Amino acid sequence: xxxxxxxxxxxxxxxxxxxxxxxxxxxxxxxxxxxxxxxxxxxxxxxxxxxxxxxxxxxxxxxxxxxxxxxxxxxxxxxxxxxxxxxxxxxxxxxxxxxxxxxxxxxxxxxxxxxxxxxxxxxxxxxxxxxxxxxxxxxxxxxxxxxxx
Numbered sequence: 483x484x485x486x487x488x489x490x491x492x493x494x495x496x497x498x499x500x501x502x503x504x505x506x507x508x509x510x511x512x513x514x515x516x517x518x519x520x521x522x523x524x525x526x527x528x529x530x531x532x533x534x535x536x537x538x539x540x541x542x543x544x545x546x547x548x549x550x551x552x553x554x555x556x557x558x559x560x561x562x563x564x565x566x567x568x569x570x571x572x573x574x575x576x577x578x579x580x581x582x583x584x585x586x587x588x589x590x591x592x593x594x595x596x597x598x599x600x601x602x603x604x605x606x607x608x609x610x611x612x613x614x615x616x617x618x619x620x621x622x623x624x625x626x627x628x629x630x631x
Contacts, residue, residue, distance in 0.1 A: 490525035503529055506595075508553040510577070511561050514603070515596035523579050523595040530595075534576045537566035568599065 492499055506526045509516045511533065518526075533551065536544045540562055549558045569576050580594045 490521055492521060492525060504551060504553055507533060507551070508557045510595060510597065511552060511557045511565065512554070514600035515594055517582065517592055517594050519585075520579070520581065520591045520593050523593050526595060527577050527579065530577050530597075531574060533561065534565055534569055535574070537561040538570060540566060565597070568603075572598075 492502065494502065502522070503526055506516060506518065506522060507529050510526065510530050516523075533548060536548050545558065545562060548561055549555070552558050552561070576598055578596055578598055580596065582592045582594055584590065585592050
């Protein structure tokens with residue numbers, strides 16, 4: 483029985499497990515979604531939630547704590563500038579695990595670990611890019627029409 487044994491070992495020693503989890507948390511912060519195996523996603527989910535809660539405090543101490551855990555300065559910047567304000571009204575539950583199926587090579591179950599609301603942000607970005615492209619095409623069409631006259 484595993485009474486009082488929290489966390490996941492993931493078949494790694496302590497240093498390998500720590501670096502794996504730190505890298506996954508950094509990737510989730512940077513990319514807002516990561517495809518990984520289900521046990522890894524379940525191990526990373528509470529860490530991502532703790533880091534985002536830390537980002538909501540926005541003090542020098544919180545920034546230094548986040549910087550000591552996250553792997554890149556860009557991820558710390560994004561955490562405090564973009565993600566913390568987005569989740570300011572939310573009390574926990576910042577991530578979701580969506581199961582995708584089984585990996586072809588070894589049959590491991592794969593899932594998507596993503597930040598809640600990231601699909602809306604991605605869709606808005608795509609919509610904005612499409613709109614800019616349409617406007618650009620319309621301007622070029624008008625300029626070509628004026629050159630012909």
